[in-house]
Structure formats: C-alpha cells, structure tokens
Amino acid sequence: MEDNYRPSRPYIFKRREMKGLSMEKLAFLDYRRLMSMQKELCRTKNVANGKSPFELHLNWILTQGEKVDTEMLCPQCKQSKIRNFMFTRRNGEPFVSLEYTACDDPNCIRSIKPSKNGVKVLPFKLSTLGHFSDKEEKKRVVSLFKRAFGLEKLRKDHIFELLCKAE
Numbered sequence: 300m301e302d303n304y305r306p307s308r309p310y311i312f313k314r315r316e317m318k319g320l321s322m323e324k325l326a327f328l329d330y331r332r333l334m335s336m337q338k339e340l341c342r343t344k345n346v347a348n349g350k351s352p353f354e355l356h357l358n359w360i361l362t363q364g365e366k367v368d369t370e371m372l373c374p375q376c377k378q379s380k381i382r383n384f385m386f387t388r389r390n391g392e393p394f395v396s397l398e399y400t401a402c403d404d405p406n407c408i409r410s411i412k413p414s415k416n417g418v419k420v421l422p423f424k425l426s427t428l429g430h431f432s433d434k435e436e437k438k439r440v441v442s443l444f445k446r447a448f449g450l451e452k453l454r455k456d457h458i459f460e461l462l463c464k465a466e
C-alpha cells in the first residue's frame with residue numbers, strides 16, 4: 300500500500316455504466332464490485348506501468364475502509380465508540396439495530412451475542428458489507444452503517460471525509 304497516497308477528492312467514474320458515480324458511494328452500495336475490480340487489476344497487471352489513479356484510489360478506499368470510526372457511543376458501557384454489531388434473522392427477516400451494537404470490550408460484545416445459533420457479531424468495517432449478497436440483508440446493514448457513521452445520506456464528500464479521517 301502506498302502510504303503517501305493522499306487523495307484530495309472523491310474518485311468519480313468516467314466510463315461506461317458507472318459514469319458519474321463515485322467510488323466512495325460504490326463502497327457502500329456494492330462493496331463486492333470494488334473487490335472484483337481489485338481482482339481484475341491484479342489479473343491484468345502490467346508491472347512495467349506504475350499504478351493508475353484508479354488503482355491508487357481503489358487501494359486507498361479498501362485500506363481506509365477497514366479503519367473507519369463510528370460516531371456513536373457503545374450502548375452497553377457508554378464509554379467507547381461502537382465497533383461491532385449483531386446480525387441475525389427474526390421471523391425470517393434480517394435484523395440489525397443500533398441497540399445491539401458494542402465497542403471492542405469483550406463484556407460489551409457478550410451482551411449483544413446471546414448464545415443462540417445464527418447470531419453473528421460483525422465489525423463496522425466496509426469489508427463487512429461485502430459479506431452480504433441478499434438484497435434485503437444488504438439494505439438493512441447499509442442503513443445501520445449510515446446511522447453508525449453519521450452519514451444520513453450517502454454523499455460522496457461525506458464518505459470521502461470519513462475515509463480521510465480513518466487511522
């Protein structure tokens with residue numbers, strides 16, 4: 300990873316069906332797409348050429364997305380920011396809630412994870428969005444992420460700021 304790559308603005312796609320869409324927004328809407336873009340880059344890589352702005356920005360988003368900080372305090376201890384959430388299905392529907400979130404303290408995590416099958420505790424990292432392929436599950440989890448990160452609307456500038464702040 301290029302430690303010295305510091306973009307000054309979001310990356311906007313210029314070609315084909317994604318024209319006008321930002322890579323920042325795509326990270327929330329379709330994280331798997333970013334993963335397949337990276338795979339494709341690795342497959343077709345020409346080592347002689349340096350990295351393109353597209354590749355630098357993609358790597359930057361994938362890296363920063365693992366370190367983003369939420370805006371909400373842990374409802375269990377009310378001391379640290381939330382870093383994990385519970386995911387389960389209730390009455391056949393995907394279920395997530397800000398009440399069932401926790402910081403990294405094992406006690407807080409324990410209190411959102413009842414010893415029941417099918418209950419997962421997942422981290423608030425953008426790569427977590429890539430775990431979900433079911434449309435409804437993805438919708439619920441993205442909506443939880445928006446609230447946890449204080450992104451009421453998925454605006455590219457706000458997502459970009461969030462990624463810039465991540466350490």
Ligand SMILES: [Zn+2]
Pocket residue numbers: 373374375376377378379401402403404407
């Ligand atoms: Zn806590």
